[in-house]
Amino acid sequence: MSSELIEQAASGVGAAAVAPVLLDVDSVEASYGPYRALFGVSFKVFEGSATALLGSNGAGKSTVSRVVSGLVPVTSGRITFGGQDVTGMPAWKIARLGLAHAPEGRSVFGSLTVLENLRLAFRRSLGKDAVAAALDAAFSEFPRLRERQSQLGGTLSGGEQRMLALAKVLAVPPRLLIVDELSLGLAPKIADEVFERLAAIRSRGTSLLVVEQHVGRALELADTVVLLAKGLVSYEGPVSELGDLAHQVLPAGDGRQRGRNGTASDA
Numbered sequence: 001m002s003s004e005l006i007e008q009a010a011s012g013v014g015a016a017a018v019a020p021v022l023l024d025v026d027s028v029e030a031s032y033g034p035y036r037a038l039f040g041v042s043f044k045v046f047e048g049s050a051t052a053l054l055g056s057n058g059a060g061k062s063t064v065s066r067v068v069s070g071l072v073p074v075t076s077g078r079i080t081f082g083g084q085d086v087t088g089m090p091a092w093k094i095a096r097l098g099l100a101h102a103p104e105g106r107s108v109f110g111s112l113t114v115l116e117n118l119r120l121a122f123r124r125s126l127g128k129d130a131v132a133a134a135l136d137a138a139f140s141e142f143p144r145l146r147e148r149q150s151q152l153g154g155t156l157s158g159g160e161q162r163m164l165a166l167a168k169v170l171a172v173p174p175r176l177l178i179v180d181e182l183s184l185g186l187a188p189k190i191a192d193e194v195f196e197r198l199a200a201i202r203s204r205g206t207s208l209l210v211v212e213q214h215v216g217r218a219l220e221l222a223d224t225v226v227l228l229a230k231g232l233v234s235y236e237g238p239v240s241e242l243g244d245l246a247h248q249v250l251p252a253g254d255g256r257q258r259g260r261n262g263t264a265s266d267a
Helices: 006-013 061-068 093-098 114-126 128-141 143-147 156-169 187-205 216-221 242-249
Strands: 021-032 034-045 050-054 078-079 097-103 176-180 207-210 224-229 234-239 257-258 264-266
Touching: 021 061, 021 207, 034 050, 034 061, 034 078, 034 207, 034 224, 034 234, 050 061, 050 216, 061 078, 061 097, 061 176, 061 207, 093 097, 097 114, 097 156, 114 128, 114 156, 128 187, 143 224, 156 187, 176 187, 187 216, 207 216, 234 264
Parallel strands: 050 207, 050 224, 097 176, 176 207
Antiparallel strands: 021 034, 021 078, 224 234, 257 264
């Protein structure tokens, strides 16, 4: 991806190590019934940063995102967001602290128009008096949605549905946005456009936790990376120091070539 926005977002924030910690995941474990999915996962997301959470299918990436946002309970460990312990806190309370989650999948009502999807989301989160202003902001951020506002959500392209899902959670700019597999099933050009929007969102101060399996674009956007393998953290640190570990997480056919530091660039 040759996006100036992404270059600006990646370079416009000081070193993550000197920024305040926004999200602190400390020795977290989680299960689905008898099946243990996470084993002592620990990592940090810093204010103003973009962190890529990477790993193969089944590594636990989506479970981490759901645990952090309160959708899956923690069985052990501690999660702190903005200095507040949110372990065991309901998802709606965590959201009110400024954490937004765009989960895997399209997350739109297919039988409603784009406009109806947005109005419903904004009225629920902001109240009816703020809907008009939120719509203007959403259409400014995602101009294609303005063009498609009368179209049914279920007839949008995959990329347009991802944009609609993002617009719904960005009614109030969050402190942290978790995005889960946004590029899944998208054509490369459309995926580039979605990631450019993420870079623009970050440039305005929102921290990002980007969960991805196909990781070329995520590594371009991020300045820190967390690698998961079978529910365990195998690496946490700067993208620039990822080095040969990138070979373990960049799947064949990702459409990227690794740079000198193990990061990815357009083929």
